[in-house]
Amino acid sequence: MAVDVGLIMGSQSDWPTMKEAALILDELGIPYEAKIVSAHRTPDRLWSYGREAAGRGIKVIIAGAGGAAHLPGMMASKTRVPVIGVPVQTRALSGVDSLYSILQMPKGYPVATMAIGAAGAANAGLMAAGILALMDPALAARLDAWRTALSASIPEEPKDD
Numbered sequence: 001m002a003v004d005v006g007l008i009m010g011s012q013s014d015w016p017t018m019k020e021a022a023l024i025l026d027e028l029g030i031p032y033e034a035k036i037v038s039a040h041r042t043p044d045r046l047w048s049y050g051r052e053a054a055g056r057g058i059k060v061i062i063a064g065a066g067g068a069a070h071l072p073g074m075m076a077s078k079t080r081v082p083v084i085g086v087p088v089q090t091r092a093l094s095g096v097d098s099l100y101s102i103l104q105m106p107k108g109y110p111v112a113t114m115a116i117g118a119a120g121a122a123n124a125g126l127m128a129a130g131i132l133a134l135m136d137p138a139l140a141a142r143l144d145a146w147r148t149a150l151s152a153s154i155p156e157e158p159k160d161d
């Protein structure tokens with residue numbers, strides 16, 4: 001099945017975080033696939049995924065990983081499909097390890113790096129939507145409506161609990 005977004009993650013344990021990206025893609029009606037792909041544990045899977053992504057019509061890859069988070073950068077080295085990186089929060093170093101592992105790519109192989117954790121994953125979904133909306137007016141209208149609804153839900157004044 002043709003999908004627009006490849007949502008990949010280093011481990012099953014990343015799914016509670018990466019699900020936030022999936023929820024956004026679902027909400028906006030964007031076709032995607034979710035896969036476990038690890039530079040460390042399944043390097044052959046990473047290689048074939050990266051080699052085939054553009055040919056399969058994937059337009060954006062969202063890659064989440066924690067700790068020594070090499071997955072997004074390695075994927076960016078293997079495909080010209082834009083990669084959005086999500087640093088998954090870790091217990092030992094709070095996700096700063098993941099963030100730094102993803103952020104500092106060498107010139108030539110960029111990864112668009114989001115914030116640590118669930119909000120970063122949700123924003124990755126929205127970033128993917130923004131990219132796809134450039135080529136899809138119907139999606140652009142859905143994304144505009146989503147943004148307007150979020151804005152309208154923010155109260156003007158704080159209240160006590």
Ligand SMILES: Nc1c(C(=O)O)ncn1[C@@H]1O[C@H](COP(=O)(O)O)[C@@H](O)[C@H]1O
Pocket residue numbers: 009010011012013014037038039040041064065066067068069070071072088
């Ligand atoms: N950072 C990577 C990569 C990779 O970058 O290829 N593969 C797995 N992992 C990370 O290891 C953490 C712990 O994984 P387990 O919970 O499976 O032990 C996860 O956050 C995963 O993203």
